[in-house]
Amino acid sequence: MPLSHQIQGASTGLGSNNNKHTGGRSFIILSLLSIVLLTVSARMGTEGPLEMVRGGFSTITMPFRMAGSAIAMPFQGIGNIFSNLTADQQTLSDLKAENEQLRSRNAELEETNQSTQRLQGLLDLKNTYNLQSTGARVISGSTDSFNNTIVIDKGTSSGLAVGMPVVDSGGVIGQIIECGPTTSTVRLITDEKSGVAAMVQSSRAQGMLMGSASRQITLNLINTNQKVAVGDTVVTSGLGGVFPKGLPLGKVTSVEAAPGSLYYTIVVEPYGNVSTNEEVMVITSLSEEQKATADDIAEADKQNTPTATDSDGKDKDSKDGSSTSSSSGSTGSGSTNNTTNTQQNATVAAPTGNTQHNSGRTD
Amino acid sequence: MQVSDRNKNTRSIAVLAVICFILQIMLTPQVSFGGGVINFALIFSAAIALRYGGKTGVICGFIAGLIYDLTSANPIGLMALLLVVSSYFMGQEVRDRISGNFGTSMGFVALQTFGVTFMYQLINSLIGSGGNFFEGLLFKSFPTMLFTLLAALPVFYVLSHSQRSHSSLGGTTLYRGSHRAPQRLK
Numbered sequence: 001m002p003l004s005h006q007i008q009g010a011s012t013g014l015g016s017n018n019n020k021h022t023g024g025r026s027f028i029i030l031s032l033l034s035i036v037l038l039t040v041s042a043r044m045g046t047e048g049p050l051e052m053v054r055g056g057f058s059t060i061t062m063p064f065r066m067a068g069s070a071i072a073m074p075f076q077g078i079g080n081i082f083s084n085l086t087a088d089q090q091t092l093s094d095l096k097a098e099n100e101q102l103r104s105r106n107a108e109l110e111e112t113n114q115s116t117q118r119l120q121g122l123l124d125l126k127n128t129y130n131l132q133s134t135g136a137r138v139i140s141g142s143t144d145s146f147n148n149t150i151v152i153d154k155g156t157s158s159g160l161a162v163g164m165p166v167v168d169s170g171g172v173i174g175q176i177i178e179c180g181p182t183t184s185t186v187r188l189i190t191d192e193k194s195g196v197a198a199m200v201q202s203s204r205a206q207g208m209l210m211g212s213a214s215r216q217i218t219l220n221l222i223n224t225n226q227k228v229a230v231g232d233t234v235v236t237s238g239l240g241g242v243f244p245k246g247l248p249l250g251k252v253t254s255v256e257a258a259p260g261s262l263y264y265t266i267v268v269e270p271y272g273n274v275s276t277n278e279e280v281m282v283i284t285s286l287s288e289e290q291k292a293t294a295d296d297i298a299e300a301d302k303q304n305t306p307t308a309t310d311s312d313g314k315d316k317d318s319k320d321g322s323s324t325s326s327s328s329g330s331t332g333s334g335s336t337n338n339t340t341n342t343q344q345n346a347t348v349a350a351p352t353g354n355t356q357h358n359s360g361r362t363d
Numbered sequence: 364m365q366v367s368d369r370n371k372n373t374r375s376i377a378v379l380a381v382i383c384f385i386l387q388i389m390l391t392p393q394v395s396f397g398g399g400v401i402n403f404a405l406i407f408s409a410a411i412a413l414r415y416g417g418k419t420g421v422i423c424g425f426i427a428g429l430i431y432d433l434t435s436a437n438p439i440g441l442m443a444l445l446l447v448v449s450s451y452f453m454g455q456e457v458r459d460r461i462s463g464n465f466g467t468s469m470g471f472v473a474l475q476t477f478g479v480t481f482m483y484q485l486i487n488s489l490i491g492s493g494g495n496f497f498e499g500l501l502f503k504s505f506p507t508m509l510f511t512l513l514a515a516l517p518v519f520y521v522l523s524h525s526q527r528s529h530s531s532l533g534g535t536t537l538y539r540g541s542h543r544a545p546q547r548l549k
Contacts, residue, residue, distance in 0.1 A: 023418035027451040030425040034447055037429075037440030042490050050439050057433040061388050068389030140392035143434040145400045145503040146487060151392070177436060185436055192494035213498030215398065 046162055046178060055180030058151070062183050065140040065151060073111070115279065121169025122281050129244060131167075133281045134158055139183070148191035148215060150174070152280060155182045163242060165283045170271035171248035172196065172236060173280065184282075189249070189270060190215045197239040198249055203227040204299070206237050209249055209268060217250065219266040224257045226264075234268050239297060244286050376411060376423065383407035384430065399506020401514040404431035405479055408446045409453065409472045409515065410522055413461045416454025424450030437492050445479045465523040472515050480504045480511070 041050045119135075126133055136152040154160050156179050164176045166186045174194065178185040187194050191211045198209040198219060205226035207219045219234055232252040238245025250268040257264050387403040394400065404427040412420035428443030435442075453471055461468045484504045487493025 023416070023421040023451060023454060026418045026421040027447060030421060030447045031444060034425065034428070034440045034444035037432075038438055038444060039440075041432075041438040041440055042492070054433050054439065057430075061434070064385060064388040065392065068393055071389070072393040141395060142436070143387060143391050143400070144402070144431070144437070145395070145398055145507045146484065146493060146499065147436040149436050187436070192498070193492070213494055213502040215502070 051178065054178065055155075055183075058178075058180040058183045058185075059155075062139070062153070065183075066153070069139050118169050118279055122167075122279060125167060125169055125171075126281060129247060130287065131244065131281070131283050132285045132287070133167075133283045134160065135279060135281055136160075136166075136184075138278050138280060147193075148188045148211065149177070150186050150188065150280075152184050152186060152282070153182070154282065155180045155184050157181050159284055160184050160282055165243045165247075166280050167247060167283065168272045168278065168280045170273060171250070172243060173270070173272035175242065176282065186280075189272070190217055196243060196249065197237045198234050199237040200226070200228050200252070201233040201235045202229075203232070206239070206299070207263075207266075209234065217268045217270055219252070219268050220263065222264045222266060224262060224264055228252060228255050228264055228266060230255060237296065241286070244283060245296070372415065372419075376415070376419070379407060379410060380423070380427075383427070387431070388434065396510050397506045398502045399508075399510045402431070402476075402480070402507060402511045403514070404428060404442065404446065405476060405511055406472070406515045406518055408450050409475050410461070410518065412450040412453040412475075413468050413471060414522065420450040420454035421447055437487055438490065441483060441486055442479075445482055449475045449479050461519060461523045465520055468519055468523060469512075469516065472519060473512055476508050476511050476515070480508050 037050065040048070044050060122135065125131070134154060136154040136158075138150050139153045140151045142149045152166070160176060160179055162176050162179050165172060166174050166176060172189060174186045174188040174191070175196075176184045177187045189196055189209060189211055192213045194211040196209040197206070199206040200219070200222070203226055205222045205228055207222040209217055209219050211217050219228075222228055230252055234249045234252060236243040236245060236247045236249060248271050250270040250272075252266055253269045254267040255264055256266075383403040383406060386401075391400050391403065408420070408424035408427045411423040415423075424446035425443050428441075428446035429439070431442040431446075432439040453475060481500070481504060484493055484499045485496060488496035488499060493499055
């Protein structure tokens with residue numbers, strides 16, 4: 001090959017390795033754009049223009065999701081029949097074909113029957129708990145493994161909003177985290193980012209039901225001085241005002257208390273069990289009786305107090321004493337009591353002491 | 364000639380993009396194995412990066428990542444960023460690694476799958492939307508890596524064979540310069 005040709009070729013080769021061909025410029029621009037998108041998205045959370053885009057995209061892709069769901073539906077019911085087909089094909093006759101058809105039909109009817117039962121269960125749940133709710137169908141699961149979510153076929157156009165609880169016939173299954181015009185994404189209670197205020201139905205011990213990466217749910221923050229047993233039902237406590245009080249969540253499958261630990265490790269098996277093509281109900285509003293009352297909140301607070309005083313002993317008592325005395329001091333009229341309280345608790349609650357002095361002077 | 368080949372490339376990319384998009388939207392939510400789901404966006408970006416590389420690979424990686432982000436419930440832009448970076452590095456040096464080189468290309472895909480999935484879990488955990496990193500790695504990332512690789516096997520097998528016959532017809536001229544580069548060294 002002539003040298004001039006080689007030089008020409010070499011220059012072409014170098015040219016092919018510049019930014020235009022290696023995509024260096026595109027790489028830098030798109031990387032920066034991605035970082036900007038990521039920052040905006042992470043900061044804005046479930047609001048903002050990017051979430052609107054996500055909602056729009058979810059609406060556009062809804063037909064595909066529904067198509068996928070429809071395609072997958074027969075395989076859920078007739079999986080066993082399908083596996084038997086290969087064995088039967090050798091001696092296939094009209095009778096066997098008819099038999100297969102009937103089996104298929106039977107599977108279909110079974111699916112319909114189960115669907116009816118689920119719907120009946122939802123209606124029962126709705127009537128039992130007097131829920132203000134909207135029915136919806138699950139159209140797909142999560143498109144990635146990092147979130148345990150489902151997508152339902154109702155959105156803002158049906159009056160749904162972010163934060164609304166979602167139940168199936170078994171009980172609570174999750175909460176809406178994204179809401180597009182025609183679809184909503186529901187984070188299931190088994191997701192590790194999920195947390196529901198819950199209590200043990202029999203003992204009224206209150207805690208927090210948390211999901212995990214392994215899809216196992218645990219009831220946390222239950223003091224070891226509370227009574228919890230395997231088989232106990234866990235229900236929503238209504239604290240937080242999101243979930244109605246008393247909805248079933250699951251059943252306690254194991255209770256462990258590590259030596260010296262303040263809290264139990266309680267594993268719960270959820271009652272709700274959702275897969276695609278099933279019906280769920282979104283609770284759109286809560287009545288006053290479904291919300292936790294002030295007494296419930298006080299009871300929940302009380303459950304933590306005995307353990308704290310029992311385990312920590314006098315320190316906690318003195319703190320409690322300081323707050324009590326300070327309040328009585330500020331509201332009380334005796335200036336001598338005021339001074340005594342201030343002296344006793346000077347190290348614990350200096351600001352309180354100052355307040356008492358000020359109130360004393362004003363008085 | 365070049366225009367015609369470019370059109371052919373664009374058509375091939377579009378066909379693969381549509382197939383992967385439909386599979387990602389329709390199939391992935393229905394099929395889950397032990398907590399892991401197939402990441403078709405990653406498979407698509409790897410295929411484009413290894414076959415075409417350069418600017419095409421980077422742009423396709425970005426679009427695929429963005430679509431993945433829009434379908435998931437995690438912050439938008441993370442998968443796009445990771446696929447842009449991985450596509451850029453996979454698309455460097457010699458293009459068309461897929462052609463007749465199934466084993467090597469699968470090696471690159473495995474590296475990309477591991478790197479991208481690991482980083483996705485790590486960054487998500489760092490920004491507070493991925494939960495516990497180690498649990499996530501064990502229960503989500505590893506099954507995803509495994510099943511993405513399994514799904515990539517037939518895709519790359521077909522692509523490696525289709526490219527071989529395509530080259531024999533003298534089809535690829537879009538990156539002729541880089542194909543010539545090794546010959547010049549002789």
